Amino acid sequence: MTKTGLAKTGMIDFRGVNKWFGSLNVLKDITLSVEPREVVVVCGPSGSGKSTLIRCVNGLEAIKNGDLVVDGQRLGDPATNMTQLRTEIGFVFQSFNLYPHKTALENVTLAPIHVRKIPRAEAEKAGRELLAKVGLADKVNAYPAQLSGGQQQRVAIARCLGMRPKIMLFDEPTSALDPEMISEVLDVMVAVAEEGMTMMVVTHEMGFARKVAQRVVFMDAGAIVESGTPDEFFSHPKTDRSRAFLSKILRH
Amino acid sequence: MLENFSFRTIVEYLPLFGQGLVTTVWLSALSFVGALIVGIVLCAMNLQRGWLFRAPAKAYIDAVRATPLLAQLYFLYFGLPRLGFVLPELVVGILALSLNSGAYIAEIIRAGILSIPRGQVEASVASGMTYVQRMRLVVLPQAFKVTIPPLLGQAIVLVKDSALLSLISVSELTRAGQLLASDRFMPAEGFLTIAAFYLLLYYGLKGLAGLSSRWLGTAGART
Numbered sequence: 001m002t003k004t005g006l007a008k009t010g011m012i013d014f015r016g017v018n019k020w021f022g023s024l025n026v027l028k029d030i031t032l033s034v035e036p037r038e039v040v041v042v043c044g045p046s047g048s049g050k051s052t053l054i055r056c057v058n059g060l061e062a063i064k065n066g067d068l069v070v071d072g073q074r075l076g077d078p079a080t081n082m083t084q085l086r087t088e089i090g091f092v093f094q095s096f097n098l099y100p101h102k103t104a105l106e107n108v109t110l111a112p113i114h115v116r117k118i119p120r121a122e123a124e125k126a127g128r129e130l131l132a133k134v135g136l137a138d139k140v141n142a143y144p145a146q147l148s149g150g151q152q153q154r155v156a157i158a159r160c161l162g163m164r165p166k167i168m169l170f171d172e173p174t175s176a177l178d179p180e181m182i183s184e185v186l187d188v189m190v191a192v193a194e195e196g197m198t199m200m201v202v203t204h205e206m207g208f209a210r211k212v213a214q215r216v217v218f219m220d221a222g223a224i225v226e227s228g229t230p231d232e233f234f235s236h237p238k239t240d241r242s243r244a245f246l247s248k249i250l251r252h
Numbered sequence: 253m254l255e256n257f258s259f260r261t262i263v264e265y266l267p268l269f270g271q272g273l274v275t276t277v278w279l280s281a282l283s284f285v286g287a288l289i290v291g292i293v294l295c296a297m298n299l300q301r302g303w304l305f306r307a308p309a310k311a312y313i314d315a316v317r318a319t320p321l322l323a324q325l326y327f328l329y330f331g332l333p334r335l336g337f338v339l340p341e342l343v344v345g346i347l348a349l350s351l352n353s354g355a356y357i358a359e360i361i362r363a364g365i366l367s368i369p370r371g372q373v374e375a376s377v378a379s380g381m382t383y384v385q386r387m388r389l390v391v392l393p394q395a396f397k398v399t400i401p402p403l404l405g406q407a408i409v410l411v412k413d414s415a416l417l418s419l420i421s422v423s424e425l426t427r428a429g430q431l432l433a434s435d436r437f438m439p440a441e442g443f444l445t446i447a448a449f450y451l452l453l454y455y456g457l458k459g460l461a462g463l464s465s466r467w468l469g470t471a472g473a474r475t
Contacts, residue, residue: 058378087380097371101393110389111379163379 011036011167011198012057017066019052026052027063028223036166039199041209041230044219045245050202053219054169057200058089071166087115090160094172096152098144104131104155105140108162116163123162130158134188150181157188168192170201204249206234218242262441265432272428273449279342279424280411283349287410290354295361309358316355321413324348329420345417353410360406364399365391397465404461411453425449 010033019027026049034040042050055061057070059082071088073080098107108127112118118126131140134154144152153173160168170189174182186208193199193212203209209216209230216233218226218241226233226242237243262269297309316324325348332339339347368391376386415426425446432442 060374060378083380083382086378089378091375091378093371093375095371097369097375099372099375099390099394101397111376111381114385114389115380159379 010034013069015067017063019064026222037196039193039213041213041216042202048219049222050219051171054200058086088166090165090168092170092173094175096156100144103141108159112162130161134158149177150184153185167198172202268428272425276425280414283346286350287353287357291357294358313355321352341420345422360402364395368394
């Protein structure tokens, strides 16, 4: 995984990363390394900086200082081609962000055809297979507006997988969904994780975390407060803040 | 009162109205194409990050929107020759309408582009698209659909504004009405007739816009 000129790194390596929104220190001295094939769940109260954290990984947000190395390439380094790096990183949004003027299949094939330069026929074959994999073989020609939230999010995941990424980032992928649709999306995410994808997932779905995450990272006020295996974190939270947080989300 | 209204004179002048109508249609169409080009260029300048392109575009748009079209037309018609550019009145007319409407169209297109949700841009950025790819594949196709109704409105305004060209002796529709009014002292006949023709053009344009949005289909209705 290492490339010339850089010390041995994980797939995603935060080293003393800071970020401000105006005078607000939204990421405070973050140090975190995600190994290849590792699944890391990030949780914490709203406004704790967890979305900002993963949005930095593909450069949707820029960091202020510290080092962030992704797939051996340092972000912000003039030698790093961000457009190229982003093709290796899938990003799943809370609000899906499917292209409304494109069918499900076109959503999946658009970037492979135009960015990866894969021949159309080949991209469409792969696209159909991916849509079948997320359980939407019969929705290939449907437009996003004709799909439920859960279906849209599954198309969005297939759209990322179509690029054959090395890393997948999920920003609260089930928060905008009706409760009965959450499991169909989580099932797809579990399947992706089990295939060995490197994943960072911002979510409060503790069942998902227990099932596939190697590590849970708890953030509060822009800093990583606690990090450990799901079992450690859920059964024996070490800090008052994580205990308070867990008691709130587990009460219902 | 109505017995004084001479339909016969209107019929007699129909060929003149016909010629005027044809001139109004093609010079408006040409001006609209010109305005689209001006508008797209201005909008592209206006969306740049640096002020180098943005400042002149903004200044131009403000200047056009703040001054009367008649003053702009007179500047081009009377002013340009003084500066050494002598152009036929038709060319001056089309130029004036294109430059004027272009400023409004630039703002219409910009509003269309800015109406596309941020998430669309983020999704295309995250998939590794370049600026040009995300404009071409994601933003513009969606913005285009949003801009059709306001563009139609601007086209209607342009057709009506073309009446001002009668003041620099372009023989378009309003000019035909003026001729009937002055030759025969029949302003009611002259101006009511051109009003009817403008109404006809209005419905024609509306039909055209309806067709184009149906042609674009209901596919991709916004979620």
